[in-house]
Amino acid sequence: MNKTAQMITQRLSLRTPQAKSLEILANILDEMELSKSPDLNALLEHVHDKFGTCTNFERDFPSICFALATGVGKTRLMGAFISYLAIESGISNFFVLAPNLTVYNKLIEDLSNPACEKYVFKGIADFAQNPPRIITGDNYNTKIVDQTRYAQEFEGMETININIFNISKLNAETRSGKEPKMKRLSEYLGESYFQYLMGLKDLVLIMDESHHYRADRGMAVLNELNPILGLELTATPQTQQGSNAIKFKNVVFDYPLGRAMKDGYVKEPAVVTRKDFDPSQHTPEELDRIKLEDGIRIHENVKPEIDIYCRNNNLPRVKPFVLVVAKDTTHAGQLMDLIKQQNFFDGYYADKVMEIHSNQRGSEKDENIQQLLNVEDPDNSIEIVIHVNMLKEGWDVTNLYTIIPLRTSASATLTEQTIGRGLRLPFGKRMNDDAMDKLYIVSHDKFQAIIEEANKPDSLINTTQIVDMGDLELEGHQEVITAGNSLNEELDETAKAIEEADISQEEKRKRVFVEVDLVRKVSTYLHTQNTIHKAEDLKKEQVTQAIVERVLREMDSRDQKELFDNREEIVEQVKVAIQRVYEHEITSSIKIPRISIVPEEDFEVGFRDFDLDTQNLRLSEISEDLQEKVLTRKEGIKLLLKGGRHRDVSDHRDIIVNELINYNEVDYDEHADLLYKLSGQALDSIKEGRDQEAVDNIIWNRKKNIAEFIYTQMKPHFFLTAKGFRTEISTSFSEIRPHNMSKIAADKVHLYSETIEPASRIKSCVFNGFKKSCHSLLKFDSKSEKDFAFILEEEAGSPVLKWLRPAPHQFNITWGVLNPKQYEPDFVVETGDCIYLIEVKAEKDIQTADVQDKAKAAIQYCKHATEYNAEHGEKPWKYILIPHDKITMQMGFMTLAEQYEVGL
Incomplete structure (x- = not known):
């Protein structure tokens, strides 16, 4: 890819298929001379040598087609083509054809409006001060006449002209046999718009959805324009004649829908x-x-x-x-x-x-x-x-x-x-x-x-x-509801009550500022400042002073100081807000250190230990008899020699292991013990009911089948995990994030202690009534999780002070090496002397690679959170992985915690 194409690819953030298309255009135009009188055969040979799929331009001018699947971005590619031809080849005149009015209007917007989200020239410095002129089928009379004055406005700078036309309008005008409007004489131009285009020495024709431009009349009109180059864009590089699909012959790049799906x-x-x-x-x-x-x-x-x-x-x-x-x-x-x-x-x-x-x-x-x-x-x-x-x-x-x-x-x-x-x-x-x-x-x-x-x-x-x-x-029409932390919910209710109060607007404004806005400011400060490590730090004089100074600066910028008689009143109100945030943090929130856990790029691979299931290992002997067929005789195939040959039978397991290590993932040095164990288990099964000769025969002749049988069972036990984790610690802690959840509109909000039948409905229900939870409304993925919440709320003499069902992104714990994913724990529980990170899993899943990888990442978080908290006089963190069937309502929290704690 040359420098210009590379620059455009970067500036326009082209996707891979778009970048490949631009690279192909640059490749084709290299050493290719474009003119109004081309040698089509020589140009076709030039293109065909580079891209064998192009066997015919199918027009009276050189025209090449780029077939990109729907949704990949043909309009942005069009902008890349125009940018490249203007910057690299100095071409200044383009004629863009749209197949219908909808595409026509869309192209005008995308090619002309820098404020448009899909503006295709965003990032191209050459067009920032001197944008392309857009000439349409509706304004060409005045736009072309005004061209000289327009160029003078930009002090002689070369201006790109992009003519955009709706081909369906042209087709409609020609059905009756009349000349289309664009071919008729214009009193403004002294010639027709069509003649003007034909006279341009560097006209490049760009055909959007080009499968529309293959009809005889349309082809004839385009051929008359005699552009120096045609660029066709379509998701469907074919035309339909009855039941037959006629493929385009000028395709140089084909990126089909199936590939776009696979590439995401x-x-x-x-x-x-x-x-x-x-x-x-x-x-x-x-x-x-x-x-x-x-x-x-x-x-x-x-x-x-x-x-x-x-x-x-x-x-x-x-x-x-x-x-x-x-x-x-x-x-x-x-x-x-x-x-x-x-x-x-x-x-x-x-x-x-x-x-x-x-x-x-x-x-x-x-x-x-x-x-x-x-x-x-x-x-x-x-x-x-x-x-x-x-x-x-x-x-x-x-x-x-x-x-x-x-x-x-x-x-x-x-x-x-x-x-x-x-x-x-x-x-x-x-x-x-x-x-x-x-x-x-x-x-x-x-x-x-x-x-x-x-x-x-x-x-x-x-x-x-x-x-x-x-x-x-x-289960019917659903709605989305949000459950914030208790402080934010209280502030929302306060703001609503103030708005509905029968008081003046000035009084409402002051009360909202004091009772709502100030509290939110203090809470934001608490969770973003590196100087604050715990709620108690809010009580420090320097923190109070810093918050007051920040509030005063914001009040100055928003003309809010008139709400108070003097600075002392503001200071007092800030202290009240600080006290409210402090009380919330102590009673209704859990301090979660802002720690990022990310797997290192250095990883280890292997297979976890398991026992081979030999139930379906059914292998028969292979005949070793030698047969002959005398070619000059009519008699059939006959036995020549009876089977049986001398073999070294020192250890059949070696033979099987030698086959297993041919699989790329199997490393002999790392897995020798496992390989010999599995080979031995397979061998024991083969030996049952057979003599030595039969066993020898099967091992020698079916060794690849045996290895494949073993390897198939090894694959589910394959693991790829990080050898370690990269840790980033911020000297602040996270605010409790809100839960966004769906609720069946016709369903009520259920009390958490309510029995839901069938249990499969629990996943769709919303629950309330919690006294220790950091959220007022919650959903659960299973009956086990709901029962665990019941234990946290109802256990007699429970040590649980507060608990949290973390919302997405509450933690920044990443697991998985090749395809990293965010880990979202099921619960966080705080007792008098510890904070627990908790996962509830089905017994059968606990030893799976995914659950174990999540556990390793979570353990690292607890390790660093414990170290961080120790520096600031806070509680340690522990990780618990509880089998779902061990959770029953009579169980105590500490019994589960002590039994299923996973060591750091």
């Missing part, structure tokens, strides 16, 4: 059905309702999960919606009526659904299009969009998470046009979270057809996840 640039599609579902047992109307209801159930499950993920990770809100594909406009209306009925999810979606199709006219269509374009806005109430063949290229939404196709169509078409609308990711990359990264397609009747299409080697998708409706926990 788009969502993973998951096809949903009901187990044992027989669509033939239902009428079309019944099938529509079943699929709609199932799709909405999925939506109601996904929506709170996405909301919670965004809240927990401080990301902008993502509002998911559902796309329903109708057969025709009549069908769309019927679906609309169904969804608006009171008996469809209690009428909840009656005002949250819209339909969009070509039969709509006037203000209705305009209003619906505006709703559609803003469907990602959290303030837009629409959650269901019903469409009939209206949503193709240009509608680049990122928050479509459920598709319900109700039209009859070939699965290939469904894959390309419908699924493609939902593949873009809200934040441009996968978040390693199913709720954020997965697209659901509800297809009970077409399920097998979609799977078969997806599994074809040349499929657009190639791999598709399968989801059974029975695997999804869907």
